Amino acid sequence: MIDSKKLLKEYGLTANKALGQNFLVDEAALAEIAALAQCEGKSVLEIGPGLGALTDELAKRAKKVVCVEIDAAMCALLEKTLDGAQNVAIINRDILKVKNAELAALLGGSFTVCANLPYYITSDTAMKLIDSDLPVERMVLMMQREAAEHFLAVPKQKCYTAASVIAGRMYEISEALRLPPSSYYPEPTVHSSVLVFKRSGKPYESAYSTLVRTAFAMRRKTLANNLASLYEKALVPAMIERAGLSPSCRAEELASADFELLLRSARAVLSEK
Ligand code: SAM
Helix, strand or coil: CCCHHHHHHHCCCCCCHHHCCCEECCHHHHHHHHHHCCCCCCEEEEECCCCCHHHHHHHHHCCEEEEECCCHHHHHHHHHHCCCCCCEEEECCCHHHCCHHHHHHHHCCCEEEEEECCHHHHHHHHHHHHCCCCCEEEEEEEEEHHHHHHHHCCCCCCCCCHHHHHHHHHEEEEEEEEECHHHEECCCCCCEEEEEEEECCCCCCHHHHHHHHHHCCCCCCCHHHHHCCCCCHHHHHHHHHHCCCCCCCCHHHCCHHHHHHHHHHHHHHHHHC
């Protein structure tokens, strides 16, 4: 096992708080997370490999591991810690600046994502992958419990957001593990969750995401009021009625399938105009 705490000391490095560097040092959890990825013989994207503790586990199982790491010092060390593993490619970039087309080219076909996400970009990174037409089969993502709650939320819960709906349409999401601060070095102040995202098989539709984001834009407004910024206001009541929804409903009351119906109704109303 790659011991990140020991390596930091050995190379005189300190964890960079601003980059969310809380390294996973729980040996059993590392093996369990790599197993959850079910990546035997597959291509894997790892975001933020750090010193390679998880990368090492993934590389033993996967055909290929593409790691995107922002910290040049980590990248330099990774070359050593992974001991020249032939199936690992290290890309020294900010994941949010790597275009999805570049990611697709690097992975070369369908792939799995496995990552201990840096907490300061958890939601942006997860949504970059979820709200896209990338051929992602499965994701195993470690994140703060609070961020995980958004992906596990159901209608009417406070943390039910546009991200919950969009992710819920594309993936079956479950919590596989909970990890205490003591699983990391340095210890964060919060607890973490490991979520498994299993692809639902539904094709990606950017129009669905636009509709959902617009519907949630102003939480206190009704669905009809929010949708008036996307469609001609006079047509919105007919769209809502045709989808079988209440004229006074709010986005937070609707399930992922309701938005599917709403999108179809909106298209039908527009085509009859
Ligand atoms: N995978 C390692 C582990 O589990 O021990 C490290 C995980 S640590 C929570 C997050 C990692 O993401 C760090 O190595 C950090 O440098 C890297 N990181 C932070 N921001 C990033 C970004 N924008 N793009 C790519 N990597 C980033």
